[in-house]
Structures are given as C-alpha cells and as structure tokens.
Amino acid sequence: MIDVKILRESPESIRESQIARGEDPKAVDELVKLEAVQRDLLQKYEELRAEQNAVSKKVGQAEASERQAIIETTKRLASEVQQAKEASDKARDEFTSKLSLIQNVILGAPSGGEEDYNVLETVGNKRDFKAEGFEPKDHLELGEGIKAIDVERGAKISGTRFYFLTGIGARFELALINMGVEYALENGFTPMVTPTLVRPEIMSGAGFTDRHDDEIYRMREPDEQYLTGTSEVALAGYHKDEILDLSRGTKRYAGISTCYRREAGSHGKDVRGIIRVHQFNKVEMFSYATESQAEAEHQAFLGFEKAMINKLELPFRVIDTAAGDLGSSAARKFDCEAWLPTQNRYLELTSTSNCTTFQARRMNTRYRDQNGKTKTANTINGTLATTRWLVAFLENHQQKDGSIYVPKAFRKFLGGLEVIEPVKDFCANAKGHAKVEGK
C-alpha cells in the first residue's frame, strides 16, 4: 500500500509513476478527491463524537434530578454520531480499497512494458558450439540423459508442469540449496524454513492479492490459506506489527521453501521441460531496512546474486526491469538472466526487488530512527538460488557426449563430482556419475 501522505502532498509523483507503468492516471485524481471527502466526513464524525463524549461525562457527575434530562440529549446525539460514523466508515472503506489498487511508486525504473528493460551488464561468454563442433541439446534431453529429470512421470502423478528430480537431479537441487545457504550465512543472513501456507492478510500484505488469481493456489473452504509462490510472503509477514531495531544494520533472512505457482495465465509458454513449473524450491533473500539503507541493500542483493551465478560459471546479463513489468509491490527490480543456448535467449534466474515501504506499511512493520521516531520499514527481496538454475546449468555446461561439466566452486556440494556422465539405467546414487575430484 502506498503512503497516503504522498498522495496528499505530491499526487503528481504517483501519477507519473502510474503513467510509467502504463496505468491510467485518472485513478489517482479520483483518489485525491476521495481522500478529501473521506477526511471531511471523518472530521464531522469526530466533532459529533467529541460532543457526545463531553455530555456523557456529565451524566456520571450530575445530580440524580437532572440526570434524566442529560440522558435525553445524549440519546439524540448518539444516533447522530451513529449516522456520521457510518458515512465516514463508508467513505474510508471506499478510499482504502481504491488506494490499495495503486502500485508502488517506482524508483528509477525505466518506463514502459516488458520489452523496455535496460541491460545493465553482460557477464561471461556464451559458448560457441559451432566452433566446438556439435549442436547443443536442450536441458530436458540432457537431464533425461543423466537421469536427473523425469517429466513424464511428473505429469502422470500430478499433471503437466510437474516433474521428478531423480538421482543426480535431486542431489543437484540439494547441493544448490546448500551452496545458497552457506553463502547466505557468510553474508549475515539468518536461514529460515518458512510456512508455505499463509493467511489471506499476509498474502495481500505482501502485495499478492486476489487480482492474481491465475497465479496463486488457494486452499478449499473452509480453510482460507494461500499457498505461497515464494518465501518472501512469509518473511514479509514475519515481523508484522513489530518495531524493529535497525540501528546496527539491516535484518537479513534467507528463506528456504517450496514455491507454488498456478501459471494459469501462461498457456503455451515454456511448455517443454522444467523452465516453468507449478512447484520448485528456492532460497530467497529478504531484508528489512531503513529508508537510507534500502537502496544500498538492494544493490548488495544484486551483488550476491551475481556472485552465486558466477560460482556456477554461467554467462548472464543483468537487466533493470521496466516499470510496466514490475510487481505491484516493487519500486525497482533487477533480474539476472542466464544465456540459454538452445533457445537463443536469456532466461530469468534471479530477481531482486526493492519494495520500499509498500509491503511493510500494510504489515505494520516499523523501526525507530535516530530521533526515536517510528517509521515504516523498507523491504528488499531477491532470489539466491532455485530449481530453474538446473536448466541453465545443464545447457551451458554440456559436453559433446552429453556429460555435464561441474564448476569447481560447486563440486564440494556435489560430493566432489567433476563431471556428470550420462547413464543408461535409472540410478539413485552417485555410482553412475563416478568421476570424483582427485581420482
């Protein structure tokens, strides 16, 4: 939720932000009017209420003889107050429900839609498979070759866009998570295994509202929880209604959780393999920061993501996402996208957003500044590692014979494996991939 103060004091900045996102700025003008109406009605109610309180107070002190007369007048007042309150509440509800539809005010993001991102940086070199003398295979073919991915049985068991990670695939997943957690620890994050079912107010507080029905799983009645698509949701709610001490730096958490996404709006997109799936695992960075810490923390998150991708020796680029492609909570978002040789395009591996005060406002998470004043906290989130990395890993590190090179920094998390060899038979242990470091 955006700050009402900004709406009152500089609605122009919100208008501009909405325009950059490709939204109709008329909604902002309407909100300004609604806010004034709402405030006016609130004042009227409060005046009446003050009068009622004053008169009611006299009842207790009055002599028995005059008490009855006073009660008569307060009775009349009480019904007026009731009416004024109803009018005021109604105006407030209308205002807040419309206010909550306004997305966060952007912070330097380029304006425009999905294609209007800025490329900030390109890291590493794309491999030249022609020069190497073979046609690259895609991640699914490779994954099946080393018996790491089984989408057929995934579909049999759960439906399309589900998969099994088998043998070395399952080990890759655990290794990646372990590497992420170890790296997070080195950088002052507290690892957290989070709930993946959350109450509706946590879901909407984090900025995932019912508007996103086609993206979100929800429990059947009478259970009201949502399945979260990222541990960001649980971590954004973790400090709900709390006042944090951020005087010694940001509060950093690394959420480890399974993530669930309906992907109902993405028919026909990324249908092959495990690029876009309903369920995956993720290590997610999440930070609470003061106003002055927030942008630096966002940059730090981007740095952590780049470092992690470098550990896997993947070629990638960093983009500054355009306003129209930001989530409603984000004021700015950087994505790291790995090169996908078989599709001749980049694929999003990480995403880090600065949500400024948008999430924390509804969660009522605050901190005290140097003067002891309470202020709404800023939240920053970012992917540290996730199942999708397997796709980029397989495609970029494949060798002519279908084996997969394991980057040095990653080996210790994978039992010392240097190369993953294709295997004929399904094999749940490492014996089928026996090239171990040092041997």
Add this chain to the structure above:
RNA sequence: GGUAGUGUGUCUGAGUGGCCGAAAGAGCACGCCUCGAAAGCGUGUGCACGGUAAUACGUGUCUAGGGUUCGAAUCCCUACACUACCGCCA
C-alpha cells in the same frame, strides 16, 4: 477435534460500567551526583489519524470485528492467538 482458562503500553503487571490512555515496577531518555561508570535521587516517556506556523486541542486505540449502554479495558457474541487437559496423529 473437544473442554476450560487467558489475551492490557517496549516488557512485567493492576484494574469488573463514568474519576482509566490506563496504577505499580522494569526498561529507555534527560538532569543531579562522579575523574568516569554503577548505585542513588529527580524529571520525563505509547501509537495512529485529524488539526495547528508550532503549540493547544480532538478522535481512535487495553488481540481483532460486531453488539448492549447516554457512556465499555470492564458486560454479551464471533474470530484469532496462547496455555492446560482430553481425543487423534507423523
């Protein structure tokens, strides 16, 4: 799932219809004392919104939402949470 109890400010905790935004203590801030600190003493100390040049002032807030009443921390209902016991279960 059932029954019972509990839910008060940063924390502990008093408060059973008007004198309660709330005793007391702790914590915190400031001052005195001290070379400095601790102890001691004194003063102050919630939040949100409206309002003001700033004060003043007003409204709301004792888990949340309803209700009763002229008036609710206090009485009633519902939800949520916690605790205990029972049941069930990995």
